[in-house]
Amino acid sequence: MEQIVQDMIREYQERVHHPSATEFAKIVSRNRPVVITGVLEEWPARRNWSLSNLRQKVGHTMVDVAETPSGNADSVVGDHFVQPYVSVQPLNSVFDWLESRHKGSREGNVKYVQTQNGNLATEFSTLQHDVLEFDWAKEVFGSAADAANIWIGNSESVTSLHKDPYENLYCQIAGVKTFTLIPPWEFYCLDERLLPTATYQPVANDKLAVVPDSPPLSIPWLCVDPTAPEQSPTFSEFCRPLRVDLQPGEVLYLPALWFHHVGQRSDEEGKVIAVNWWYDMCYSQPLYAQFNFMKAIVLAAKGGYGWK
Amino acid sequence: MEQIVQDMIREYQERVHHPSATEFAKIVSRNRPVVITGVLEEWPARRNWSLSNLRQKVGHTMVDVAETPSGNADSVVGDHFVQPYVSVQPLNSVFDWLESRHKGSREGNVKYVQTQNGNLATEFSTLQHDVLEFDWAKEVFGSAADAANIWIGNSESVTSLHKDPYENLYCQIAGVKTFTLIPPWEFYCLDERLLPTATYQPVANDKLAVVPDSPPLSIPWLCVDPTAPEQSPTFSEFCRPLRVDLQPGEVLYLPALWFHHVGQRSDEEGKVIAVNWWYDMCYSQPLYAQFNFMKAIVLAAKGGYGWK
Numbered sequence: 001m002e003q004i005v006q007d008m009i010r011e012y013q014e015r016v017h018h019p020s021a022t023e024f025a026k027i028v029s030r031n032r033p034v035v036i037t038g039v040l041e042e043w044p045a046r047r048n049w050s051l052s053n054l055r056q057k058v059g060h061t062m063v064d065v066a067e068t069p070s071g072n073a074d075s076v077v078g079d080h081f082v083q084p085y086v087s088v089q090p091l092n093s094v095f096d097w098l099e100s101r102h103k104g105s106r107e108g109n110v111k112y113v114q115t116q117n118g119n120l121a122t123e124f125s126t127l128q129h130d131v132l133e134f135d136w137a138k139e140v141f142g143s144a145a146d147a148a149n150i151w152i153g154n155s156e157s158v159t160s161l162h163k164d165p166y167e168n169l170y171c172q173i174a175g176v177k178t179f180t181l182i183p184p185w186e187f188y189c190l191d192e193r194l195l196p197t198a199t200y201q202p203v204a205n206d207k208l209a210v211v212p213d214s215p216p217l218s219i220p221w222l223c224v225d226p227t228a229p230e231q232s233p234t235f236s237e238f239c240r241p242l243r244v245d246l247q248p249g250e251v252l253y254l255p256a257l258w259f260h261h262v263g264q265r266s267d268e269e270g271k272v273i274a275v276n277w278w279y280d281m282c283y284s285q286p287l288y289a290q291f292n293f294m295k296a297i298v299l300a301a302k303g304g305y306g307w308k
Numbered sequence: 309m310e311q312i313v314q315d316m317i318r319e320y321q322e323r324v325h326h327p328s329a330t331e332f333a334k335i336v337s338r339n340r341p342v343v344i345t346g347v348l349e350e351w352p353a354r355r356n357w358s359l360s361n362l363r364q365k366v367g368h369t370m371v372d373v374a375e376t377p378s379g380n381a382d383s384v385v386g387d388h389f390v391q392p393y394v395s396v397q398p399l400n401s402v403f404d405w406l407e408s409r410h411k412g413s414r415e416g417n418v419k420y421v422q423t424q425n426g427n428l429a430t431e432f433s434t435l436q437h438d439v440l441e442f443d444w445a446k447e448v449f450g451s452a453a454d455a456a457n458i459w460i461g462n463s464e465s466v467t468s469l470h471k472d473p474y475e476n477l478y479c480q481i482a483g484v485k486t487f488t489l490i491p492p493w494e495f496y497c498l499d500e501r502l503l504p505t506a507t508y509q510p511v512a513n514d515k516l517a518v519v520p521d522s523p524p525l526s527i528p529w530l531c532v533d534p535t536a537p538e539q540s541p542t543f544s545e546f547c548r549p550l551r552v553d554l555q556p557g558e559v560l561y562l563p564a565l566w567f568h569h570v571g572q573r574s575d576e577e578g579k580v581i582a583v584n585w586w587y588d589m590c591y592s593q594p595l596y597a598q599f600n601f602m603k604a605i606v607l608a609a610k611g612g613y614g615w616k
Binding site: 020021022025026028029030031032139140142183184185282284285286287289290293294297 | 328329330333334336337338339340447448450491492493590592593594595597598601602605
């Protein structure tokens with residue numbers, strides 16, 4: 001009975017079933033995120049990507065794996081923006097780790113396969129036929145995707161708030177991702193600061209330590225955590241994040257330049273798997289120039305990076 | 309031979325032949341003007357709207373007619389923003405005037421049927437079946453048009469630079485209209501000032517005089533003429549207007565909030581006739597809020613209306 005009520009709520013929230021190209025073009029035109037349902041039914045990935053099948057197909061494939069003490073890759077730690085420790089490992093070592101965590105082990109670091117370099121066409125090419133690009137997306141964006149990426153991890157990993165200069169179709173295969181979405185126009189609320197960069201590096205006993213990059217480098221990064229209960233007065237007063245639980249089989253259209261924070265919940269095998277398609281954003285529509293204009297005004301009003 | 313060269317140039321310039329709903333949705337998404345061809349072929353208006361046919365069908369219809377000394381309705385005269393003298397006349401008096409002008413007479417004021425109140429459904433309802441709303445437009449804009457307007461005049465009338473909060477499909481029936489189009493984002497170049505309003509009023513011998521409105525009222529208006537060879541340094545340096553000669557049988561998609569100045573060239577009967585459809589703009593996409601933001605910043609930078 002509860003399931004029926006939950007289904008009704010989900011159906012009521014902004015979800016679009018298998019859009020035509022025209023319907024999707026109108027969605028893109030509005031520059032608003034939408035959950036799309038009914039378009040992953042024919043993906044072999046939805047049926048075939050159990051851990052045992054993946055072990056068979058790609059277990060021995062060597063991939064870049066991001067490791068962090070607590071799932072916090074590319075995020076703010078203390079005064080630094082910290083990147084994960086990345087090493088090349090066979091996927092089986094990631095699957096081993098997922099299974100040990102699922103059985104309750106808390107030893108070792110958090111692993112996340114999160115390279116965003118079009119890995120579906122390279123390291124994961126044997127899985128390529130398990131996913132199908134959407135005709136309506138190709139038609140509306142005017143070309144094939146720039147990149148398709150696979151993400152494999154578990155509920156411990158979090159992606160901190162950021163944006164990408166791409167139109168994004170985020171396809172949930174296993175587990176649930178919780179997106180916190182903030183429009184480009186609410187940049188003012190997000191406390192972007194220049195932070196020195198650092199990287200997690202292994203020290204004794206497989207532990208990771210924050211090591212400032214050398215030579216020193218600073219990058220602008222958003223310092224709010226939109227999922228934390230307490231935030232700055234500016235964030236609380238003006239920011240109205242959207243929250244989306246993306247279920248397996250659902251696709252999130254995440255418009256270019258929208259800020260997003262991503263958490264996840266593992267499935268019954270203790271894994272979370274997604275595939276996303278990145279399409280080039282349209283630089284000839286007003287969005288890009290207007291975003292840069294707004295950002296420049298906000299930074300000027302604040303007197304540059306950091307607090308007023 | 310020259311005609312062939314001219315056709316090639318026109319074909320090369322941004323023109324779209326009979327778009328599908330998906331193609332049109334992508335055009336709207338880019339927020340750029342486009343000339344659409346091949347969609348008026350089935351309009352009875354294209355064959356039937358000779359002056360003699362119009363006299364038969366609507367000659368006795370009483371309509372609002374705008375009169376000005378030189379075709380300059382709703383424009384800046386001296387220090388005032390001046391509206392035309394409007395009187396109710398039978399359309400035959402407009403047709404008589406068009407024919408006399410075509411024969412070389414220069415007596416009397418310039419007449420222009422330019423009410424923008426959805427006149428196709430009211431005064432001109434007998435002509436309603438001569439035009440056909442576009443399915444692809446209804447599908448993309450999500451509803452029928454808010455208003456359809458008929459415009460009847462000749463080459464003497466000019467519409468000064470302004471914008472409308474509507475998506476506009478401007479359908480050229482007879483004669484040519486020359487649009488000068490400026491993106492919303494170039495507002496900075498357009499010298500908007502607060503001007504006192506006035507109205508042309510008849511004085512002796514059918515002459516019209518500028519009479520300041522009472523009680524006095526001021527409105528913001530754009531003070532550049534984008535067709536004049538010399539403009540302000542700001543306009544010359546930064547503004548890049550598009551110019552479109554809209555031929556009979558062509559449709560201009562004029563996106564909401566784009567500034568436009570319109571001149572016209574009469575056909576072989578001395579008339580210019582157009583029909584435009586206005587669709588509600590989408591207020592939930594970023595355009596509207598970003599335009600208001602940009603305008604507020606421009607006005608703040610200039611210290612309010614008028615020159616710095």
